[in-house]
Amino acid sequence: MKYELKNPGKSWWVEGMIVEGEIKGRDEILEIGSIDICRLNKDIMSKEQIIECVKYPRYWWSKACLKEIKPTxxxxxxxxxxxxxxxxxxxxxxxxxxxxxxxxxxxxxxxxxxxxxxxxxxxxxxxxxxxxxxxxxxxxxxxxxxxxxxxxxxxxxxxxxxxxxxx
Structure with missing residues (x-):
């Protein structure tokens, strides 16, 4: 599934940024690698934002931070x-x-x-x-x-x- 990040929370978050993956477990958390985040958003992220993003190998978002993007x-x-x-x-x-x-x-x-x-x-x-x-x-x-x-x-x-x- 694809999701749009609702609220900017990190210095590298950009309006319109998307993440992709399956929400696992009861805690409804999406886990995604920083490389995948950069790949999906390379056209809207600056070089500095990409550097900030890849400082950590993985990120986690709760379902409340995500807006589902339905395929069309x-x-x-x-x-x-x-x-x-x-x-x-x-x-x-x-x-x-x-x-x-x-x-x-x-x-x-x-x-x-x-x-x-x-x-x-x-x-x-x-x-x-x-x-x-x-x-x-x-x-x-x-x-x-x-x-x-x-x-x-x-x-x-x-x-x-x-x-x-x-x-």
Whole structure:
């Protein structure tokens, strides 16, 4: 998960700074290495701020200091997924061979990076030329992605990408 730091507390904190990682344990603490902080924020940190940050190898933040940044997908991607749900498709996958996106009504299985439906044909919708759609659906995923989970976890960006608009 990505988080934006809420309040500047250290001399090297910069407005808009983000950190990334999983919150562990009951105490809801995010632990992150200073190298990772600098890598994620190198475009907004000055050289002096980076030097201050790397003085300690690790930093810890409580959940109260963090604002979750939800991952996004486009309005076009949302509309395409809504259509697939209306058609009864519940899962989306990406094949290793040609990066093709597939939709399934029932939970599919994978064999050597190719997804197959149980007693159903897969529904290949997009080919390699549109592989930038749904980049979070990776051909390396071990499990299929439930379409409803995308709606629950991702936030829609306000505009349609111009490159996808068909006239």
């Amino acid at each position: 997908f486009t309005m076009l991607e949302k509309l395409l997924l809504e259509h697939q749900l209306e058609m009864g498709y519940k899962y989306i996958t990406r094949d290793v061979i040609d990066h093709r996106l597939n939709f399934f009504k029932n939970k599919p299985i994978t064999n050597r990076g190719v997804w197959f439906g149980k007693n159903e044909n897969y529904y290949p919708v997009f080919d390699i030329y549109l592989k930038e759609l749904y980049p979070f659906v990776s051909c390396e995923n071990k499990e299929p992605t439930l379409i409803q989970d995308i709606f629950d976890r991702y936030e829609v960006t306000e505009k349609l990408d111009k490159e996808y608009i068909l006239k």
